[in-house]
Amino acid sequence: ILAANAPAGTYELTYEICELLNPTNCSSNQVQVTITAPGIDAVADNLGSINGNMGGTTTVSLIAADTVNAAQAVIGTNPGEVKLTVTPPIPTGL
Structure with a gap:
């Protein structure tokens, strides 16, 4: 209906x-x-460590363990997909 x-x-x-x-x-x-x-479950991630003197990046997916209605979360603009937003405050230096 x-x-x-x-x-x-x-x-x-x-x-x-x-x-x-x-x-x-x-x-x-x-x-x-x-x-x-829909139920959204954002699971805490461990991004590992980055040397503060050298800087760097991580290749860990922020949404790998996250789900929407018990299915893998997908970032996008289509219905059923999610938007990823970094919530302030953002630590100085990042």
């Missing part, structure tokens, strides 16, 4: 039932459907 990837919220739908032998004998009603937001 509701499209895939519908935003979380409460939706009210109206439906009608009619008797087959007497098609004008009908009754309608409304029903509420609640869609909940």
Whole structure:
């Protein structure tokens, strides 16, 4: 009844039932459907160490262990994908 990837919220739908032998004998009603937001589990990552004098990078994926609705999280712009944001404050020097 509701499209895939519908935003979380409460939706009210109206439906009608009619008797087959007497098609004008009908009754309608409304029903509420609640869609909940998908479960997101961001798991703490260990990025290893980087020599502070030399600097460097890490190749560890920040989302390798993270899930959305129990499936691997994917960074992107499509429905069901996630956005990665670094939350301030960012330590000096990074």
